[in-house]
Amino acid sequence: MRERFSQDIENSSGTASEMPRLRDTVVLPRPGRLLCTSSHCSGLTQQPSLKHVWSDAATQVFYSLSISCGGLITMSSYNKFNNNCLRDSILVPLIDCFTSFFSGFVIFTVLGFMAKVKGVDVETVVKGGPGLAFIAYPEAITKMPSPTVWAILFFLMMITIGFSSQFSLVETVMSSLMDEWQDKLRRNWKTQTAFRVCVCLVTFLFGLPMTTQAGMYILNLVDTSVGGFPFLFIGLTECLTICYIYGYKRFADDIEMMLGKKPSVYWRICWCFVTPFILFVVIVSKAIQYKVVTLHSYVYPRWAQTIGWLIVIIPLVIIPVYFVVKHCQSGGYQVMVKSLKPLSNWGPSEPENRTGKYAEEADDDDSGSRGGQETTAENVDEVQRREMFTEVDGVENEAFEGDTRQNVTDLPNSIATTNSKF
Secondary structure (H helix, E strand, O other): OHHHHHHHHHHHHHHHHHHHHHHHHHHOOOOOHHHHHHHHHHHHHOOOOOHHHHHHHHHHHHHHHOOOOOHHHHHHOOOOOOOOHHHHHHHHHHHHHHHHHHHHHHHHHHHHHHHHHHOOOHHHOOOOOHHHHHHHHHHHHHOOOOHHHHHHHHHHHHHHHHHHHHHHHHHHHHHHHHHHOHHHHOOOHHHHHHHHHHHHHHHHHHHHHHHOOOHHHHHHHHHHHHOOHHHHHHHHHHHHHHHHHHHHHHHHHHHHHHHOOOOOHHHHHHHHHHHHHHHHHHHHHHHHOOOOOEEOOEEOOHHHHHHHHHHHHHHHHHHHHHHHHHHHHHHHHHHHHHHHOOOOOOOOOOHHHOOOHHHHHHHHHHHHHHOOOOOOHHHHHHHHHHHHHHHHOHHHHHHHHHHHHHHHHHHHHHHHHHHHHO
16 A cells, blocks of 8 residues: 555656656747846846845755655655665756756746736736646636636646645645554555545645635745744754754764765755755844735734734744653653752761751661661762662663573573584
C-alpha cells in the first residue's frame, strides 16, 4: 500500500509539475512579449534596493519548495534508504528556480498584453497577490483568441497544481499523527481510512469560509500570516537544531550511511553558518519593514490584525511547548522540584541556635552520629544528588541492566564458540 501510494503521488506530482511549464511555453509568444521582457528584466536590474521584494522572494522559496512545512520529509520517507538525496536536493531547487524565472516572463507577457489593450503602463494593470491568478489572468484570457480553450487549459492547470499541493500538505499532517499514535490510528485499513476521511472533512469545513464574499479577504489574511515569519523561524530552528543540538558530525555520519560518503566542506559551511545567517537577516528585515495587512485600499481592522498575529504565533509556540512537555515527561520536572527544595542540613550553623524543627533535625543527626555513622554536609549533598539523578536515569539504568544480563547470558555461548574455533 505504501509503495502504491508513493507511485500515485509521484505520478500526480509529475503531471502537476509539467502543466505550468507547458502553459508558459504556449502563452509566452502571445502579444506583449517585448513589453514583458523589458519590464521583467528592468525589475531585476533597476530595483535591487527594494528590500521587501527580496525578502518576499526568499519567503516564496519556502512556499515553492515546501520547506519547513514537513512535505519534503514526508515525501522523502517513501524513497529507498539509499536514494541519492544529495542529487535531488540540488536538482529540485534548480528546476524550481528556473521555472519561477521562466514564469516571470510569462506573467509579464500577460500583463504586457493587458497594458497594451488598456493603453496603460504595466505597473497599473494589477498588483501582486491572489488577484494576479484569479483576476488578471482570467481577464487576459477573455481577450485572447479562442478564449474558451485558454480558460479550460488555465483552470485545469490551477486545479492540477492545487490537488498536487494538497496531496503533500494533507499527507504530512495525517502521516505525522498516524506515526505518533500508531497503535490507535494504524490498527487496520478501516481505521486509517476513517481517520483520513475525518481529516479531509475537517479541513474542508475550515476552507468553506474562503468561498464566501469575504473569502478573498480571509485568504489574503491567512496567506500573509502563514507565509512570513513562521516559515522563516521554523527554518532557522531546524538549521540550529540539526547542526548544533543534534550535531553536524552525527548528521554527516547519517548521510554517509545512506550515500557512502560524507558531505563536503561547502555543505558544512552553508548549513552551519551561511543559511542561519541569511535567515536571521531576512527575519530582521521583514520585522523592520512590517506593515499592517491590507487588500487593495482596504485596511484590516484591529481584531483581524490580532487574528493574523495569532496565526503567526501558534506554529512558533508549539516548538517550546513540545520541548517543555517532553522534558517533564523524561523526569525533568522531578529534578526541578528536588533542586528547588532546601538541603536536609539547612539551618543555623551553631547548635545552640538550632531550635524548633531545626532542633529535631539536630537530634536526629546526633543519634546517627552515636550509632557510628557520621553525616557531613558533603555526604548529604552527594546523597541528594544521587537520588535526584537516579530518578531521571531510571529508564536508562533499566536498559543498561537488561543489556548486561543479556551479555552475561550469551557469555557461555561465546566461550563455547571460541573454544570450537581453536
